[in-house]
Amino acid sequence: MPTDLVLANSAWTDATIKFGNSAGAVAGFVGILLVIFFAAGRAGGRFTRPLAITVMLGPAVLLLGIGLVVPLVRTVYLSFYNDDSTRFLGGANFGWALTTSHIQEVLLTTLLWLLIAPLAATGLGLLLALLVDRMRGQAVYKSLIFMPMAVSLVGASIIWKFVYEARDPSQPQVGLLSRVVIALGWEHPPNWILSQPLNTFLLMVVMVWVQTGFAMVVLSAAIKAIPDEITEAARLDGATGIRLFRSVTVPMIRTTIVVVLTTVMITTLKAFDIIRTMTGGNFGTQVLANEMYSQSFEQYNTGRGSALAVILFLAVLPLVAYNIIQLRKERTVR
């Protein structure tokens, strides 16, 4: 017993010290900020503007530099070197990435993800937005649909891993999906996670499950923002149902749809947790982000890992650019 007490005591002191240290650090940080702002506020004359810009923008630029630009440059640099970054290889790592059949498969799977998961999530989100907006108590339904967004991707993957769990048909089933299809009369359901290429789509379901709520909420807001006069005018012209949706609603929220689509695409390109948690990249489900991690940190081939990171970066870049352009357009429209 005394041992436990001692341990508990030291845990408390430990916690107190840590809390004290963090409080001190926060106080220090705020203090430094106060000093800087105060100094900047004192400055007068022709220094005011440049100083204000430096003070306001400086930290952000600095952090961006440390967190994004430097690693980017370094990753590009490393991608031209061998596994432990001691020998220059030229473009060999990129050649490897584009010619190895396994990596080609990974690129293809990633492309599949990129096309299907965001379209499914956005489409489903749009459908739900239209349907739920007409229902009474829509807030409740929206919260329920949005809820998975609050679950981490790892958590969501674990949940769905249980759903896809398969056992021999003669045994009690652990997985929900097998249980359901057996109840529906399918005698020998497959081992879901193992069935290629079905398993890739089953993994996408997790991403769609998580992202649909986000798409729905954003699109629903955009639909509500359509001026009533426009809808009414269209109605007077005789447009109803699908025609109203196709000719009025969709064009009016087009920029929002694009933003949602590209945002989900970017998330999808970085999909890592789902694959890692559910299959570890085995059974033909590997995607670029996870392969990059595996090359760099499991097989210790920094060169190849960096090359994959660069490819991933180049793939995300146009999407981000397009996303930003659309966001700006939307802002000017509003």
Add this chain to the structure above:
Amino acid sequence: MTTPVTPGRRRLLAVPAVLALALTAACSNSSGSGGGGSSAAALTGDCAKYQAYAGHSGTKVTMYASILSPESDSLEKSWAEFSSCTGIKIAYEGSNDFESQLPVRVGGGNAPDFAIIPQPGLLAQMVKTGKVVKPPQQTAENENKWSPVWRTYGSVNGTFYAAPMSANMKSLVWYSPKAFKAAGYEVPKTWADLMALSDKIAKAGSAKPWCGGIGSGTATGWPATDWLEEVVLGSYGGDVYDQWVSHKVKFSDEKITTAMKTVADWMQNPAWVNGGFGDVKSIATTTFQDAGTPILSGKCAMLQQASFYRAQWPKGTNIGPDGDIFAFHLPAVNPQVSNPVEGGGEFLAAFSDRPEVQAVQNYLSSSEWASSRVKTSQGWVSANQGVDKSLYTDPIDKLSAEALTDPAATFRFDGSDLMPAAVGSGAEWKALTAWFAEGQAIPKVAADIDAAWPQ
């Protein structure tokens, strides 16, 4: 902007002063608890035996490993007395992602004080980072209680870095003596007997002869590498095994592909696997922890797994020669090979040379700790000659300990753990998983693994 300067300046000075005060307060707070214990006081009573490690009261060391509860609970118990007597707290953290997270933590400057590394390949990789600290003199001397082969496994390029903590025997087949007795089966002594028995069980029809599972999170595939290693060692003996591990014999070599064929005839035989879980492919999605459970319900008869599998059986399972579960030594494929034993072990690598870290390192390499560990739980074996074999209460542990210290045995360390990480914990796991999950052809599997070997 023409406000008077003086009051402003005064305030400007005041802020850093307050800041300094706050920081001093925070810092003094932390140093106060550090020197709390009286240093090197004489330990009395039950604690007297830890005198050599005294003088570090109030300190804390962190330890990171792949061992999860419940195994880790008894591990922590094994040093509890040491901890309370010396006042060195050992903060243990176990992770399923240890193999991939350790390099990330070390590379990111967030290395634990200790890592329990189960793979010499990973140890070599860590040494390469320059962050592994050489053990103190006492630890190196304690190491002499192990047979010399272990020093080579804890060394990188001839320099000794990490003392072994535990040893395990992989060449075991788990089975149910009760079920064998009821069905009139005998424990096979040769590979031919084993195959004949498998066939007999399969034909009897009530159970599949074999269970298998190679799922293990991001380490999925390792049990399959063990099967291949057992067969290679048992078919060709130690020399070929050593050449294979160092890639002088490639995976695509006829010797290895023949061994893979032997594995396929054994663990990929649809009539023989995978009792209770499904077809051959289900081996890929069954976790190794779950793999053996159908033996208890009679869905399958045997499982090839290491001695540490002892910890996986549910509480209350009667393990013994006449019990629910027991194990026999996997026979050599080629009867010419003398008593092949494939084994593994865990090595304690330190990333810091603080005195309390060295004290813990010395203690954990001692026979005293090994004995304490043997006493805290079954299913744990040391090849430390200072451990009294009568301490082993479990027949499996006794069997393993004897095999691991038997001079006539052909003992070799787990091969995938000796290969470079790119192969041993990368391509080989992945390719063998694909072999089971997708039924890929042997030449392709072999070529995939060979291609990953660092140039």
